[in-house]
Amino acid sequence: MASPQIILYTNPNCPWAQRAHIALKELGLPYEEVFIDVEKPREDWHLAINPKGQVPTLSYDGTIITESGIVAQFLADAHPVTETGTGTVSKAGLLLPLNSLDGAIQRARIAYFVDACVSKVYPVLVGIIMNGESHNTSTERLVDVIEKDIEPLLALTSDEGRERFFGGSESLTLAEVLVGPFLLWIFTLVKTEYGVLSGDLVSALQIRAPRFESWGARVVAHESVRHVLDEEWVGKSLKGRWEGAVAKRKSKVEE
Structure with missing residues (x-):
């Protein structure tokens, strides 16, 4: 073909x-x-x-x-996954077999998970940048929403010590494809050279949302996700917006 x-x-x-x-x-x-x-x-x-x-x-x-x-x-x-002769699933797609009940269940879970990330986490992240929120405030807000709304949905990302992707998949799923760009923002903006998010965010996630922190780090390190990131552009662009918002808030307080 x-x-x-x-x-x-x-x-x-x-x-x-x-x-x-x-x-x-x-x-x-x-x-x-x-x-x-x-x-x-x-x-x-x-x-x-x-x-x-x-x-x-x-x-x-x-x-x-x-x-x-x-x-x-x-x-x-x-481009769905296909079964190999050994009964395993080949890395030819992003979802479980399209015509199976397991595939339908997986897609429903992915849809729910992605909706939770986009409707709960993304607005908080954008709000932090556009409002110039302090590190203490932004860390608490992000960790709270991730712990409450996202962490429980990542229960199957590890199995007997083996780290996996959403739903226990050994390869990327549509969940990582759709959420990956926003994870790149988070794990870039905590770096000291950008400083939009506090460096304490990662340690706070390790304590209160360890599945998310571990899963997120795996996702942003994956070549299929990582290759889209122009880190310097993202870091400097979003840092500029955040610093502008910080300065605006400060000027209003001083008036």
Whole structure:
């Protein structure tokens, strides 16, 4: 079977677009990349492909797929895992077999998990950056929401001492694809050269949300996830926004 012709209209620094990059890398699919400058008005040719002007947009043998979660889900469904002759699952996809009850259960659990991360953790993270929150406040807020809403959902990420991915998978699942870009933010912003998040965040997570801390570190170290990160750009860009918000808050207090 010939490889599909894939064109990805993207901005690699956008965390939503990074979802598509991670999925394509993990699936080993070749693709053409067309850069979209999200800081400028969209050109007519791009709006003809995606009227919303968003990234990512995927052209798959001429069929247009939009919205990051849908793009990643489509790629996983179009390239499902297969059973090998030994009864094990080959690393040819991101989900359990598509036509099985176990696969359906896994996809439901992944959907719930990703929704929890995007609706609970991501807003807190963005709020910290845009509001210039102090290290003490931001650490407490992040750890609280992760401990309450995310940690219980990661019960199967270890098995008899073996570290695994979501649901006990030995390879990446759609959960890591969809959440990975935001984990990259967290584990970048705690570094001392950026300092948006406190260095104490990791130790606090190790105590109160050890599954998340261990799982998150594995995810951001994985090549399929790691390759999308321009760490200097992310660190300096988000640090600049956070410092600007800190200065704005300080000026209001002094008025």
